[in-house]
Amino acid sequence: MSSTATPTSNQDPRPQRSAGPVNELTAGQLPRWSRPVALAAAIVVSALIVLLIGWSWVGFAVIAALLFLIGYAVWAYVTEGYRHSLDTFWGTLVWLAFFLALVPLVSIIWTVVSVGGPTLIKPGFLVSDMAGVSGLQDAAAVKGTGPLMGGIGHALIGSLLITVAATIISVPIGLLTSIWLVEYSRGGWFTRTTTFLVDVMTGIPSIVAGLFAAGIMLTFFNWANNGVSGGKHIMGITAAIALSVLMIPVVVRTTEEMLRVVPNELREASYALGIRKWRTIFKVVIPTAISGIASGVTLAIARVIGETAPILVTAGVATSINWNLFSGWMMTLPVFIYRQLMNPTAPAAPQPSTDRAWGAALVLIIVVMLLNLIARLVAQRFAPKTSGR
Amino acid sequence: MSETTVTPPDAPGDLARRGAAGRASDRIFNGLTLGAGILIFVVLALVTLYLILQSIPAMTAAPDQISTKTSFWTYVAPLVVGTLIASLIALLVSTPVAVGVALFISHYAPARISKGVGYVIDLLAAIPSVVFGAWGFTVFGPGLVPAYRWLNENLGFIPIFGTPSTTGRTLLTASLVLAVMILPIITSQCREIFIQTPALHQEAALALGATKWDMIRASVFPFARNGIVSAIMLGLGRALGETMAVTLVLSRGALTPNLIGVGNNTIPAEIALNFPEAFGMRQSELIAAGLVLFIITFLVNMIARWIVGRYSEFSGAN
Numbered sequence: 005m006s007s008t009a010t011p012t013s014n015q016d017p018r019p020q021r022s023a024g025p026v027n028e029l030t031a032g033q034l035p036r037w038s039r040p041v042a043l044a045a046a047i048v049v050s051a052l053i054v055l056l057i058g059w060s061w062v063g064f065a066v067i068a069a070l071l072f073l074i075g076y077a078v079w080a081y082v083t084e085g086y087r088h089s090l091d092t093f094w095g096t097l098v099w100l101a102f103f104l105a106l107v108p109l110v111s112i113i114w115t116v117v118s119v120g121g122p123t124l125i126k127p128g129f130l131v132s133d134m135a136g137v138s139g140l141q142d143a144a145a146v147k148g149t150g151p152l153m154g155g156i157g158h159a160l161i162g163s164l165l166i167t168v169a170a171t172i173i174s175v176p177i178g179l180l181t182s183i184w185l186v187e188y189s190r191g192g193w194f195t196r197t198t199t200f201l202v203d204v205m206t207g208i209p210s211i212v213a214g215l216f217a218a219g220i221m222l223t224f225f226n227w228a229n230n231g232v233s234g235g236k237h238i239m240g241i242t243a244a245i246a247l248s249v250l251m252i253p254v255v256v257r258t259t260e261e262m263l264r265v266v267p268n269e270l271r272e273a274s275y276a277l278g279i280r281k282w283r284t285i286f287k288v289v290i291p292t293a294i295s296g297i298a299s300g301v302t303l304a305i306a307r308v309i310g311e312t313a314p315i316l317v318t319a320g321v322a323t324s325i326n327w328n329l330f331s332g333w334m335m336t337l338p339v340f341i342y343r344q345l346m347n348p349t350a351p352a353a354p355q356p357s358t359d360r361a362w363g364a365a366l367v368l369i370i371v372v373m374l375l376n377l378i379a380r381l382v383a384q385r386f387a388p389k390t391s392g393r
Numbered sequence: 394m395s396e397t398t399v400t401p402p403d404a405p406g407d408l409a410r411r412g413a414a415g416r417a418s419d420r421i422f423n424g425l426t427l428g429a430g431i432l433i434f435v436v437l438a439l440v441t442l443y444l445i446l447q448s449i450p451a452m453t454a455a456p457d458q459i460s461t462k463t464s465f466w467t468y469v470a471p472l473v474v475g476t477l478i479a480s481l482i483a484l485l486v487s488t489p490v491a492v493g494v495a496l497f498i499s500h501y502a503p504a505r506i507s508k509g510v511g512y513v514i515d516l517l518a519a520i521p522s523v524v525f526g527a528w529g530f531t532v533f534g535p536g537l538v539p540a541y542r543w544l545n546e547n548l549g550f551i552p553i554f555g556t557p558s559t560t561g562r563t564l565l566t567a568s569l570v571l572a573v574m575i576l577p578i579i580t581s582q583c584r585e586i587f588i589q590t591p592a593l594h595q596e597a598a599l600a601l602g603a604t605k606w607d608m609i610r611a612s613v614f615p616f617a618r619n620g621i622v623s624a625i626m627l628g629l630g631r632a633l634g635e636t637m638a639v640t641l642v643l644s645r646g647a648l649t650p651n652l653i654g655v656g657n658n659t660i661p662a663e664i665a666l667n668f669p670e671a672f673g674m675r676q677s678e679l680i681a682a683g684l685v686l687f688i689i690t691f692l693v694n695m696i697a698r699w700i701v702g703r704y705s706e707f708s709g710a711n
Contacts, residue, residue, distance in 0.1 A: 091607065097493060105514065209633065369521070
């Protein structure tokens with residue numbers, strides 16, 4: 005982008021001053037090496053200042069950034085004039101904004117890997133559950149007299165089951181809806197309303213989706229059991245319904261986009277051969293768009309697998325493995341992280357719980373990143389050919 | 394294309410039977426897809442209806458039935474204010490940085506790395522909110538404690554910098570975590586629009602002797618103004634509904650103007666913390682609070698969509 009906009013090299017993105025009468029006194033430009041020199045000077049001066057008033061990395065970075073921002077702009081003002089110093093100033097700010105945005109990302113990844121990594125490689129962390137792990141064992145682990153007990157096996161299984169169930173519910177609904185929107189609808193009021201509602205659904209706060217699923221199932225069990233549900237509505241499938249409410253709009257949106265880019269000529273060629281519309285959709289339209297649809301669905305899964313709040317209010321919390329989606333409370337990875345941090349197994353010795361939480365966070369991040377990567381690869385590898393063979 | 398009708402070939406016997414079956418299958422499939430659309434319709438109607446029905450008891454209840462012994466509106470008002478304050482601070486912090494990062498990707502980064510930078514920012518969007526919460530709870534919050542102490546010592550005369558928290562788990566920390574979470578949303582929206590700025594506009598500005606910043610002010614920002622506003626609104630919608638980060642980070646309490654001490658609460662955090670144990674009137678209260686949140690986010694999202702809609706008409710003319 006920048007290369008098309010400015011006819012200059014990478015080191016010096018400012019446009020050259022070329023046209024106009026050349027004034028010998030102000031025509032000077034900052035030399036090529038001005039930026040690294042200014043940066044180095046700012047770092048050195050900042051290091052000196054921070055050493056004098058007491059070392060801190062944050063203070064050092066902030067002072068260095070401010071010095072570079074102001075110093076470089078002033079230098080530009082002296083050699084190039086007001087307009088160019090303003091340009092330099094804002095250019096530096098844009099770079100600083102980028103580095104500022106990197107700070108939390110690096111900090112999070114670093115924390116997750118450095119704290120969660122050692123926990124993750126503990127034997128049995130991935131397969132054991134929290135049944136029987138009590139404050140006593142955690143206290144022993146802190147003192148060093150016992151190993152770090154417990155694991156995330158139950159949370160992994162819960163996450164897997166609930167996410168798969170949510171996918172099974174939402175993908176057909178989302179796929180069929182978008183097929184209807186693209187292939188069948190003729191732009192009437194119902195089409196407009198559906199599109200509008202999908203938009204509304206995209207904006208539903210996740211906790212509200214959880215409230216809805218929990219409430220619907222509670223109402224159902226109250227009705228089925230004459231007003232006494234006994235908490236039976238808290239189970240995996242309720243959470244799957246809550247996640248579907250969040251997932252369906254994402255699937256509809258991405259699939260709709262993908263179906264719309266399928267060239268009309270393909271459909272017409274199929275019709276010309278006398279093929280039925282539904283077969284055309286199944287044999288021509290969907291296979292053409294399948295890579296986009298698959299990557300959209302994967303991204304939707306990656307989004308809902310990290311949801312915590314709707315699962316907390318629909319599937320509750322559990323300490324042992326539960327394979328049954330239709331009965332009993334269930335744990336998922338995000339809820340596990342939340343519970344371990346907020347309600348440590350041993351309130352007096354929260355360190356083992358924190359370790360387990362970060363171990364689970366590392367697993368969760370790896371899963372989400374993998375899903376994102378898969379989505380990207382699928383979209384690239386199986387993308388329909390745009391050129392002839 | 395959808396009007397295209399398929400005429401089955403004229404043939405007796407076998408072919409005709411297959412034609413009839415084909416017509417039926419077409420109709421069935423059409424009905425199936427329509428049914429899915431109607432299902433979405435029904436689900437949303439159910440969500441709204443359910444929230445409203447369950448909220449009515451709390452909204453009309455006498456004050457002594459509500460958990461706080463006040464009317465429902467007195468109960469929910471501080472939560473709404475807390476939610477709005479947290480989201481607005483998040484927006485104030487996030488917007489300039491996000492626009493800066495978007496500009497960096499679209500106009501400042503060397504062409505070779507700008508795509509990679511876009512991926513990195515998308516990475517930030519992929520991190521689950523509970524991990525953001527855990528980070529704010531264990532790393533970011535405690536890290537901010539010295540800053541809060543400094544703010545209180547030097548700017549303590551301003552009410553928002555009251556007695557500092559010793560754990561760093563305050564509304565300001567929660568807002569800053571929210572700011573990090575909505576940054577990738579605003580950035581990716583702005584980036585899309587910045588990239589679409591017509592190259593001719595930019596080159597015309599540069600040809601007139603504009604510096605890069607002059608060019609951005611003269612051609613990129615006017616082109617992208619609506620897009621930036623809608624990106625901000627989408628970020629606001631996300632910040633309002635965000636639950637886990639706030640629940641984990643914030644040490645809850647009554648509404649107070651002090652942003653760096655214990656206190657304040659938001660609707661999502663209130664629901665997430667209390668709903669699992671709630672029943673009867675308390676449950677109704679929380680669902681009513683959820684309804685209030687739903688309405689607020691709905692309005693924000695609608696405004697955003699409306700701006701996007703206006704914007705797309707505008708850009709179509711280009």
